[in-house]
Amino acid sequence: MSPMRRLAGSKPTLSTVAEQAGVSRQTVSNALNNPHLLRPDTLERVRAVIDELGYTPNRAARQLRTRSSHLIGLRFEPAQEGTSEALMDRFVHSLVEASDETGHHILLFSGDPADPLDGYDELLRSTAVDAFVITDTYAGTPQADFLKLVGAPFVTFGRPWEDPELGAAAGSEVDWAWVDVDGRHGAELATAHLLEQGHERVAWLGWEKTSRIGQDRRAGWRQALEKAGVDPRGLGSRTTDNVDAARLAAHEVLEDPTVTAFTCVSDTMALGVLHACAERGLTPGRDIGVTGFDDSVAAHVTWPGLTSVRQPLEQVAREIVDILQQVLSLRPVEEKGRMLQPTLEVRRSSRRWE
Amino acid sequence: MSPMRRLAGSKPTLSTVAEQAGVSRQTVSNALNNPHLLRPDTLERVRAVIDELGYTPNRAARQLRTRSSHLIGLRFEPAQEGTSEALMDRFVHSLVEASDETGHHILLFSGDPADPLDGYDELLRSTAVDAFVITDTYAGTPQADFLKLVGAPFVTFGRPWEDPELGAAAGSEVDWAWVDVDGRHGAELATAHLLEQGHERVAWLGWEKTSRIGQDRRAGWRQALEKAGVDPRGLGSRTTDNVDAARLAAHEVLEDPTVTAFTCVSDTMALGVLHACAERGLTPGRDIGVTGFDDSVAAHVTWPGLTSVRQPLEQVAREIVDILQQVLSLRPVEEKGRMLQPTLEVRRSSRRWE
């Protein structure tokens, strides 16, 4: 249909199309939703009229009747401190693309930062969305608990970390559909790569102990060192996720001249290490090896290019949408949790060059 | 209402509330939409029941009747090459917050990258959204032209650049509601700042001539130099928006030893300049001054901190929502276009330090 047509008059409805095609409303509806029920020639004719009039079903009416909006809610938080905002951007875009293919759209909403539950309830009660995607499962999961309680469909990006307070028994109760990236494996990849480059004493620069994600990644670093027969003791340090704090921590670690490389829990941290190197006249790649995490924009635009663990966000989004489809069609979900493997983007901060 | 209540039974409707409160549906509807029509004591009673039952109007039904979804469509493009993705992230978040306050939500959709119009038409015809926000007006505005043609409400982030081919006469026809940031003024700010720091021959590193935004920013640089009595001839260079291309271009410019500073059209470009400086052993801030544009994450995490022009995205979002409200309420829009002023985030790449 040419865009011009829309100017001609008011929007066509099912009845309009039915009248034009000489059939009933239901037949037109079937032509759209159950085409196999129509005789081929009828289908052809109805489709021609639909096309000619530029008819598109009214979402509100369909939603009212079927009780399904084909919208997926995502609470879009203010970008976290650090470099993770670009991560969110990449993820959201992948999610939009993946859900578009199944005829769903993403509805963004916000809420009181102090109340992690704010916004969910209202969208549910007004039947505005069919399901939710939850992204920040690191700090406990009140949203997931709430949605499970009220029986709303959702999938999380991030596994449900068991609460150590409750022990393993309670942990087994925490089950819902999730997709996550194996951060432990990512840190192991990065560390192994540094060892391959000839480094021996590879330091860890991580977040505070309270971060589950941080502890998981740290375990990967430790494992790589142990596999290589390097004693990790004295090589781990921790601080807050912030360039300047990381810079200071790196200076401290570098007082030990045997340390020649860093595996960092995030790109922000790694950038702090690079700052410290610049201040000490050390050239990354040549004098020292550094790796980050998340492959943010900063990682590939910073000098001399930061090696970083990249999360397969496009794949994460596709898996999430796939699971959502299963949940929404009330099919039992094949696998409750899906763990995806990250890859290492090698740049010059970790590889001998010149 | 406690979240528990929802488990009790099916969702309450207007009739449910009406019955409970001993009034008619319409009265309940009025309690929500035209409370002044009710007697205070009735209003009180109805509200109590609404609260007790945890009633929230069904969006689909309301949307069907009023023909307004309270959704605003935003085509979420794949992040552009360069650092602008973080910009988009900040903007989208601001938009979500601003529109939340007026009871609107943001609906993200995607479309065939080859067809800038893809997706708009379908959402319109299915009455899924009330209006659109368009963000990429730099490369012509087929979306805006299309939406104007079909009479759909929209606001653009980015002014309508007149097509130089058509001349000023046609330019006056191009009018719609827009909000933009004065890039020319931003570049002027940055350049003036570098001049203040004692630099004289401040080079420009910009995009290809075809970019309107690029030409506009360049004009700001030129103006600042002319005000200071510096001849801009031979100081401008151009390349594609990419760190490595910028690095090479910077090396070329730096062959002229009288050049001691760069105003760059983007952070990506500025980072390229920083790379070149690192390779030449020049310390940004001390030996050379560099400024970028957009204040991306990379600008404040890179070493030694990149001075950059910051767009007031939060304010842009608020203005856009404000204009949308006027458009949607069919009020005439006060000002068709609103130009906002950027600010300069000064960091160590442009200021003498140590």
Added chain:
DNA sequence: GCCTACCATTGGATCGTTCAAGTACGACGC
């Protein structure tokens, strides 16, 4: 030629809300 089965197609009811028109009732003016 009649019955059954099956298929495409039909009309009416329904989802939950708002709009437009209508009722009931008390206050006011002449």
Added chain:
DNA sequence: GCGTCGTACTTGAACGATCCAATGGTAGGC
């Protein structure tokens, strides 16, 4: 006492789709 007005609320219809039960038509079996 009657008509007029205004307030407070009620009733029936409509928005545009889908679901459901019922219809008419055709083919096959005996």
